[in-house]
Amino acid sequence: MNAIEITGLSKQFTGKHMIKIDALKGLNLNIAAGEIFGFLGPNGAGKSTTIKLVMGLLRPTSGAAQIMGLDVSRPESRYNVGYLPENPAFYDYLSAEEYITFVGTQFKMDSTLLEQRTEDVLIRLDLWDARKRPMRGYSKGMIQRVGLAQALVHDPEVYILDEPMSGLDPIGRALVKDIILDLKARGKSVFFSTHITDDVEKVCDRVGVIVKGTLVAVDRVESILRSGVEGYVIHLQATEAESLPFAGIEALRRTESVSEYYVPCSGFNAFMGEVNRTGTNVVLVEMKRRDLEDFFLSLVK
Amino acid sequence: MFSIIQTTLKGVFRDRVFQGIMALAVFFLFIPSAASLSMRQVTELSITLSLSLISILLFILALFLGATTIWKDIERRYTFSVLSLPLSRTTYLVGKFFGIALFMLLTALFLGTVSILVIKFSSVLYPPSRPILWSTIIVSIFFDALKYIIIVAVAMLLATVSTSFFLPIFGAISTFLAGTITQQVYEYLQSQSAQKAVSDVVRNAAKLFYYILPNLSGFDLKVHAIYSIPLNSSGLLLTIIYFFVYTGILLAIGSILFERREMK
Ligand SMILES: Nc1ncnc2c1ncn2[C@@H]1O[C@H](COP(=O)(O)OP(=O)(O)O)[C@@H](O)[C@H]1O
């Protein structure tokens, strides 16, 4: 069974002056059990709209979605989900501990287990010292961490996180990556949105890119990275006088003893053949590739 | 459901505005001295003033809590985190309502206790001409609380569709005013003189309103309490049944509307 199944999901908003906004257009997407999926898109692409539809906060204009085989129009579908809203807000008159307990109770957790899990997640997210204080006095980063804690407390199978790294300092970001990798190791499914490619590259199995409400690409992160290799920068040991073109490729830069050549993938064999024939020493070979960021930017444009 | 009720109650008790409203209860302390200025019927006046003060406080609380709780949850974006939990919108709405209704009853209990002390104090200093019927006073406060719980339900129903708190607040105030006089208007329209003076269209429209709007006159037992008039128990039972049916219908409509509402 897939963790999340989205079929033909569309959402149209009616904005000011009755203007129709197609926030999401016919999205088809399946997230397999145990998969970490990064939902990448620029601001306003429709990421949060998709997530709110899946969480039953918005009603689709057309299409449907299921979580662990249950249609999202049913509240029971959310028993299997830990959800972190975008820029979350929680009852600010409650303390983190009270709120996490409230959430666990909604998931019908047994009270001793809930107590133990509450303690675990509060410590894990570095909220232990602040746990008794009302959340009114929390910083943005702390609220974000409460959001993660309340998504983790009932140890669900599926995690839907809307920009989990936003509002966090580098330590917090590293912690979130750690948590996601940990969930992956335990066979959980994670669907998270972000506009930062680096987040995706480090933790995801697959990535989907959404632009203006349309899913424009879905692929495994490794194959994007592999297909992104464009060429090599090769440093040869050659004085300025010796640095001739090899296989028709001119040196990019020359220093006293080393010359640098840029060689596209297709010309690599011919170039190296000539280098070997002339007996020139190779100092360094660097791979030049488009990273996820370039891939992402090329799709968005 | 229970944890929603509990959370709602915590929210009310920790709210500054509520604490401010409750501070108005200090006016109780002035009732005996204010009443004594009248020189005669001091105890009757104390009862009147106490019951009126309770009504005013409960009315303000009903408007404030009924109109703002849901609106605040939406406005502050708490609904994203709460409504994405595996609970239905109906559970959320009804849980909130029970939390507030419970709070109204607790407040009525507290204010009622204070007012009984105040009335007792007045009656010792200025013995009344007729014996005080304490049970009638208590019943009258209880029915007053029920009346304002209906107003809470009206405000919450309006809040399920409204994006601001203006509609719930002013809608609830209008409903309260109309609901207080609806019985009198109805009775007038049934009278001989009205049959001639009022056209059929107006009379039918007024009748329609009579059935839609809450009929709050049955909940007003102040006169009984002040002048120690015995209560009619079958009338009270009917009023209680009316209370449950009417709030039940309001909540049912509110749930249907709120289930359809989108959290944007
Ligand atoms: N409530 C709304 N009313 C009208 N338009 C909306 C509403 N919510 C989102 N949109 C529009 O839908 C598009 C997608 O928004 P969103 O899903 O929030 O983007 P993302 O999360 O990818 O940044 C945007 O163009 C946004 O302006």
Ligand SMILES: [Mg+2]
């Ligand atoms: Mg977003």
